[in-house]
Amino acid sequence: xxxxxxxxxxxxxxxxxxxxxxxxxxxxxxxxxxxxxxxxxxxxxxxxxxxxxxxxxxxxxxxxxxxxxxxxxxxxxxxxxxxxxxxxxxxxxxxxxxxxxxxxxxxxxxxxxxxxxxxxxxxxxxxxxxxxxxxxxxxxxxxxxxxxxxxxxxxxxxxxxxxxxxxxxxxxxxxxxxxxxxxxxxxxxxxxxxxxxxxxxxxxxxxxxxxxxxxxxxxxxxxxxxxxxxxxxxxxxxx
Numbered sequence: 554x555x556x557x558x559x560x561x562x563x564x565x566x567x568x569x570x571x572x573x574x575x576x577x578x579x580x581x582x583x584x585x586x587x588x589x590x591x592x593x594x595x596x597x598x599x600x601x602x603x604x605x606x607x608x609x610x611x612x613x614x615x616x617x618x619x620x621x622x623x624x625x626x627x628x629x630x631x632x633x634x635x636x637x638x639x640x641x642x643x644x645x646x647x648x649x650x651x652x653x654x655x656x657x658x659x660x661x662x663x664x665x666x667x668x669x670x671x672x673x674x675x676x677x678x679x680x681x682x683x684x685x686x687x688x689x690x691x692x693x694x695x696x697x698x699x700x701x702x703x704x705x706x707x708x709x710x711x712x713x714x715x716x717x718x719x720x721x722x723x724x725x726x727x728x729x730x731x732x733x734x735x736x737x738x739x740x741x742x743x744x745x746x747x748x749x750x751x752x753x754x755x756x757x758x759x760x761x762x763x764x765x766x767x768x769x770x771x772x773x774x775x776x777x778x779x780x781x782x783x784x785x786x787x788x789x790x791x792x
Contacts, residue, residue: 558592558599558688560695564616569593569602571612575688580607592620596694622693627790628739629783630655632707634746635668636775638675642682644776649686649696651783656683657699659707663748672701704754708761712741715763716786718778720749723765726782730789740786744779 559579561569571579571593579585590603593614599622602614631653633644645656656679660669679698687695716729731738743763750758759765768781 556590556592556601558594558691560684560688561593561595561614564593564595564598564600567616568605569595569600569614569616571614572610576607576610576612579604579612580609585612590617592691594693598622599691599693624737625652625654625787626736627734627786628737629653629786630657630710630712630739630741631779631783632657632659632710632741632743633779634659634661634744634775635664635672635701636747637665638668638671640774640776642679644779645679645682645698646686647776647780648783649683649692650690651780651787652692653696653783655697655699657707657710658701659704659743660701661704661746662751662754663746665746669701669703676700705757707743708758708763710741712739714738714740715743716740716766716782717743717758717763718745718782719755719765719767721767721770723767726766726768726785727789729764729766730786734790734792736790738790742779742782742786744775744782747775 559571559575561571585604585607587604587606590601593600593602599620601617601620603617604612605615606613631648633656635641635658648656658672676698683698684695768778773781
């Protein structure tokens, strides 16, 4: 069985400390004891570590050895139109599992009114969801959750490949993936809202160099489209 992984702030002198909810879970739910082994990450490297001390809201780890961690073959930045928060949070969780490096909430013309302002109060919760999902999927670092922005700001995002999801009239996403993808390239994926893009938004996206791509003839929910697109891009770079 794979060992559970926890994020720590830092590893110093071969020791690391965990506090907060994760520490309470270890001491009060799992009732861990000194000598038990877990994986930890300081967001730079992963390690096999054993518990040196576990009391209340504080757990101390002793590092035993470094764990080899493969780098993602592609850096994916997901710029996702704001949708109802329960579905947006599901998307954060799944995109994190797939290896997305950065997630940016975007307000579009057809986004539900008030979501951008309300999203400013969700940053801490969304970062926690991404952190927990990163631990579950054994990532070395959690994705960055950016502050909400308007579409015109999102379109200024610089990346090696900038793709925006359009309806079935656009070419398939796989057709826009390089035949021989280079490791370490960045891909920005722009996903629209439930009501789709306006003609004005389509024009601006095209004029700023974004390429329209399609996921097929089916009409997908915004969060479904985001996860499908991320999965396709990630696997294309694994070839």
